[in-house]
Amino acid sequence: GDSVTQMEGPVTLSEEAFLTINCTYTATGYPSLFWYVQYPGEGLQLLLKATKADDKGSNKGFEATYRKETTSFHLEKGSVQVSDSAVYFCALKHNAGKSTFGDGTTLTVKP
Amino acid sequence: NAGVMQNPRHLVRRRGQEARLRCSPMKGHSHVYWYRQLPEEGLKFMVYLQKENIIDESGMPKERFSAEFPKEGPSILRIQQVVRGDSAAYFCASSRTDPGNTIYFGEGSWLTVV
Numbered sequence: 001g002d003s004v005t006q007m008e009g010p011v012t013l014s015e016e017a018f019l020t021i022n023c024t025y026t027a028t029g030y031p032s033l034f035w036y037v038q039y040p041g042e043g044l045q046l047l048l049k050a051t052k053a054d055d056k057g058s059n060k061g062f063e064a065t066y067r068k069e070t071t072s073f074h075l076e077k078g079s080v081q082v083s084d085s086a087v088y089f090c091a092l093k094h095n096a097g098k099s100t101f102g103d104g105t106t107l108t109v110k111p
Numbered sequence: 112n113a114g115v116m117q118n119p120r121h122l123v124r125r126r127g128q129e130a131r132l133r134c135s136p137m138k139g140h141s142h143v144y145w146y147r148q149l150p151e152e153g154l155k156f157m158v159y160l161q162k163e164n165i166i167d168e169s170g171m172p173k174e175r176f177s178a179e180f181p182k183e184g185p186s187i188l189r190i191q192q193v194v195r196g197d198s199a200a201y202f203c204a205s206s207r208t209d210p211g212n213t214i215y216f217g218e219g220s221w222l223t224v225v
Contacts, residue, residue: 043216043218044216098170099204102153
């Protein structure tokens with residue numbers, strides 16, 4: 001079955017540092033890939049997505065590229081802010097099916 | 112457009128009582144998904160429904176849990192005879208079957224069993 005593996009957290013960075021959160025997946029076919037963000041006490045918000053190989057999703061300074069050859073979708077941001085502190089989830093989804101999520105990576109950004 | 116609406120946001124039940132969680136999908140969405148998030152853990156898939164049909168319930172516990180999505184009205188996740196281990200955040204998400212396949216989440220319902 002499908003699975004998503006994220007780098008384990010927690011990740012602690014200083015403000016303006018470079019962020020990478022690794023995500024690799026196992027799936028049949030060609031799923032769409034997503035990053036969601038969850039702030040404390042809230043639901044998941046879609047951060048970015050990519051629907052086919054070599055697509056790059058980007059939003060709010062975050063970006064991730066769908067790499068079919070390495071089955072990866074790593075999240076990056078060039079300069080993090082305190083307000084980026086949250087839990088980040090990588091996910092995949094096939095047409096008309098459930099989404100499979102990684103276990104989440106907690107990011108804390110210190111001023 | 113209104114987003115995915117879940118209620119109640121917070122629910123406290125005593126052991127042995129029933130919990131009912133409701134979810135109204137986004138306008139134009141006909142697919143609903145329920146996920147559970149236990150404290151300090153990730154999201155676990157429970158069930159996927161379309162109107163009047165359960166498509167995939169592979170993540171639902173075999174007993175005490177049920178879900179429906181009637182022709183009219185919200186989707187309901189029902190937990191009978193709750194136990195302390197049911198305490199969790201329950202998230203509903205919805206989608207259309209478009210090529211983007213994005214699912215959008217509600218704010219969640221936090222169940223506490225005392």
